[in-house]
Amino acid sequence: MAAPSTSPSDQTGDSGKLAIDGVKGGFPLETVSTTGMGEQHAITELDDRRFNLWVMLGVQYTTSAAPLSICGFMQFTLGIGGSPFFFWCFLAAVFCQGLLVLSFAELGSSFPHAAGQTYWTSVLAPPKWKKFLTYLNGIMTIWGWIFSLTGGYLLSSQFVVAGGVIINPSYVPKNWHVFLLAVGMSLISVAINTVLIGIYPLVSKFYLFWINGSVLYIIIVVLAKAHPKSSGTTVFIDIVNHTGWDSTGLVFLLGMLPGAAAVSLPDSVTHMAEELPDPQRRIPQVMIGSYLLSYLAGLVIVVVMMFCIVQPENLLEPLGGQPILQICWDAWNNKGWVITVDIIFIATFAQAANNIVTATSRIIWSFAKSGGFPFVGWVAHVDTKSRLPFNAIVLCATVCVLFDLLEFAPSYVLNAVYGSAVICFLFSYGIPIVLLLMQQRQCLPKARYFSLGKFGFVINIFAVCWMLLATVVFCIPSSYPVTNDNMNWASVVGMAAVALSLLNWLVVRKTYKIPEPLYFEHLQTSNVHV
Helix, strand or coil: CCCCCECHHHCCCCCCCCEEEEEECCEEECCCCCCCCCCCCEECCCCCCCCCHHHHHHHHHHHHCHHHHHHHHHHHCCCEEHHHHHHHHHHHHHHHHHHHHHHHHHHHHHCCCCCCHHHHHHHHCCCCCHHHHHHHHHHHHHHHHHHHHHHHHHHHHHHHHHHHHHHCCCCCCCHHHHHHHHHHHHHHHHHHHCCCCCCHHHHHHHHHHHHHHHHHHHHHHHHHHCCCCCCHHHHHCCCEECCCCCCHHHHHHHCCHHHHHHCCCCCHHHHHHHHCCCHHHHHHHHHHHHHHHHHHHHHHHHHHHHHCCCCHHHHHCCHHHCHHHHHHHHHCCCHHHHHHHHHHHHHHHHHHHHHHHHHHHHHHHHHHHCCCCCCHHHHCCCECCCCECHHHHHHHHHHHHHHHHHHHCCHHHHHHHHHHHHHHHHHHHHHHHHHHHHCCCCCCCCCCCCCCHHHHHHHHHHHHHHHHHHHHHCCCCCCCCCCCCCCCCHHHHHHHHHHHHHHHHHHHCCCCCCCCCEECCCCCEEEEEC
């Protein structure tokens, strides 16, 4: 389909702004491009009817799986403030993440695109820095998602190993066991995203009920079986600090990591813009809906679990290395019950990895189309029958499995990879919001579906402040004195990712081009303003 014709008389007065005015569901659609792109529009290459609101809500919600992943992250913060900080830090972290979600919901509603924040950067950046900042945002987005998927494969694998310990206490897990399980998880994620894509929407909707039903099941059993329960003072007031750091404030900030990690990756829905009808509406609806579900369900399970810690001393060496399984075992010493809980976590984290592959492959595919890699043609290929970026799916899973080889390295190496995702996402998430503030938010379409209105400026500023704070805090070692084993090397890995990205820029700088605005073939457009 040819792009709509343009009319010189329809000047908007904003240099570099391109708006496609149409009507979809009673809402005037506006999409923005950048100077120098002329009238070129990217026709949707993927299946633009693959997902709907409920499917994407399931994808977004399961990607972070907040009410269950917050329990999985207990192993990283047992001595960082104890129950009080686990609760209060969760509230603080989720509130701060909410500022980012609101900022992204507005940008996603204004500029829906599979490239997400990379495209937003191309729209908002000044002409002199547009190309470089767009490239930097795109590749740092890829790094962040790759590091997240690396951890996703291993986290689900670790719960499988924990199940083996529950069934057979004499079983001694080995690193190669975890790695081979991670390879298996990657094969499952590739299969569900390619040959089994037909059932993917049904599975995604199912997980909306699976996660919430599982949370309800776990808290009912734990509440019924755990005796004696902790007191309110123990849960909300009595701080436990085994970090070695003297500053209570610093310990509180360190304790925000689980909450921030549990309500993370808010941009996943934006990268499915080409496969989602009415993306300017659905993106903010999915983002905010998933955030609210994550907050409410996460808050409930955090409170219940903190009250139901029967034997806190057992958490120093938890069952299968997973504190949540130890809490469940201490509440009810029943092997069938604890194995059931373990299966819930395995299934949820495995599906979360599947969903991360979905989003990551779209980011890689979109970036490749812009010439961000030397081998553009192969990565950007779309299978004509399934309308899937098959090569990008295989590539992202393969790269993450290679990173999972770090399971054989000292633990601080792999922890550095996880932590470096925060640094990568600072670039990815922060750049478009900073550019938006530099333009005093004047570049946003006035008729956008979701608007922060008069609160937008304040919300955007505090979102940037939160990302800067998180980047600094999450690079600080969690215990003192600092040794090679507990040193936080996240900043080193993050800077290595930046260095590799700059080297790649030297290779692709002449061929890289900023993403083209999407023209959705199924939309009935009336005219285009240049």
